[in-house]
Amino acid sequence: MATPVFQFFKNLGLKWPKFAPKGSCSCHEKIKEHEEWQLMAILATGCFVFGILGLICDLLFQQKLVALIFYILAYLCGGWNAAGDAWKRIKKRELDIHFLMLAVAAGAALINAWREGALLLFLFSASGAMEHFAMGRTKKAIDALFRGAPKTARVLHQGKEEQISVDQLVPGMTVLITSGEQIPADLEITKGESDCDESNLTGEANPVKKTPGDTALSGTLNLWGVIEGRVLRPASESSLQKIIRLIQDAQGLKAPSQRFTDRFGTGYTELILTVCTIMFFVWWLILKLPPFIAPHHGESAFYRTMTLLVVASPCALVLSVPSAILSAIASGARNGILYRGGAAIETLAKVTVVAFDKTGTITSGNLTLSQLECFEGEDEQLKTIAISLARLSEHPLSRAIRRHSIAWPHALEATNFTTIPGLGVEATIENERYVMGSLKLVQRMEQFRDKPLPDTPTFGGAVVWIAGDHLLGRMLFTDEIRSEAKLTLEQLHRDGLRTIMLTGDHAASAQATGEKVGVGEIMAELSPEQKVEAIKKLKQGNTVRVAMIGDGVNDAPCIAAADVGIAMGARGSDAALEQAEIVLMNDRIENFLLARILSERARSIIYQNIIVALGTVIIMVTTAFLIAVPLTIGVAAHEGSTLIVVLNSLRLLSLKMPNRLTNKNSTEIEK
16 A cells, blocks of 8 residues: 555655665665665655554554554654764764754653654655755756766777777867767767757757767767767867766855855754753743643643744755755756856846857857958968968867868968967967957057058958968858847847847947847947956946856856856857856757746745745744644644745746747746
């Protein structure tokens, strides 16, 4: 027969744990964190079963000794985890909620209130299992990413195929991936075509087309074709590993309200013990209640003290914030949104200004070479210098040059390579200094300071200038605007948010893009330092909350300067990802809307949890001071509020983004 607690977990859609075969593991073997709730659920069930058996033997059969044995077994099951946690704190000379619950249960046993003590431990252990389940859902997102990491790769070398560990992969190696295999490292496709399933990494449900020049991410699945790719970076630095580290960091970063409840819970525990001790003597010495055992089942000072201790314990309050934060992190991870901690969740809900980078954020970053102009020299020289510099840079324009360079001359060795943020790159090739980037970078070179240069064309795209001792030429690139950027900005405006585009591109290109998507304000031709200054001005002395969305190295400083920094996807630069507090993994800018709604919903649930937790404590403590509250009622109210808080937080796990935004209702959320 299924027990109520079994049915309770089953109704929540939780898989009931099975006992391992005897001898399959040592009793001292460490249990995985994401399975810890299962052991706690088993112990809670044991507490419930033994408590019921004790109740039956006590009330129906009057078998006091047998009932006592069952009650003791219920105590052991219900108090096992709490005792371990309390002992760890005691060794650190700290007291916490686990100690309070054990003290109440022990006190109930001393006054022969075994039933109430067993009920307390059952509800406390059951709510603990629910708390660990909420945490486990977040950890499962990480486990799924770890499972998506291949262990070996097939490397092609001089026409031969060799299988090696992914840890041995180095940039430049050529890897072969057949149908149904996972991508072992971040690759640039060099041969073949296929579709890749990136759902486990980015949340993108539809297969993504891969052709030569495209990037395939580690851990994604090659669906049908045979492809070859050049390794871009070691496996330890792959997009998959970066995401795993981001999620792990998120679990260690606490929200401001969570830090408050932690501090409140620690000091509050000691305060409650002091107050309960004082009230024991008040009820005993002043109100003349019997100290411990009351005649004819009347109330005693100790009994009322135990009830007060239960109803005043801050279990629900301490769980009110972390349960909601962990559920929000898990929900975001399932939808391609990675939060680097609770602070980002709470702050995003307060944002009123959103700043965007242009290339790779409002636009797709998939730049197309539309025109190549040679001023002096030959096209071959221009292409050779361009690919020699581009192969050493991860800027979107450099990646675009590499994609278009398949039929170009081979690259030459470049030394003294330097990235100049916001302007371009420079290096020495065959003893001559070359630069590639904006017109401003060329104008900084001594030989061009007093020399008239061609004007930048006003075609609305990106222009890359290349120069050495003389001006070699320029490349004109067009960029595709993200299909959902306009709808996203429209929804932000409907929500009353101010939008602004901060870009290093020239004014004509920025204006053309801004007008197409309807961004509120445009600031163009900004260096990284000027972007940071713009963010600081938008914050108005920290009175306005500002979010910054970007993807490149030059976006990293302003992402760090914003109240909430947001990076675009696994293809974002390492610098941007390191500074960002939120990562939109599937490169969908509209997921920023879901991130905002999830943050607002999390903040609302946190407030609800705190109101429930504090309200229950205030009402029950006041009642316990005025009248004698049965311990059973106190236990039910205390543990009931804890379960309500945890279950309320788990509602965040059901939040999903619809497949497509529509102009009519672009923030429709499936609940």
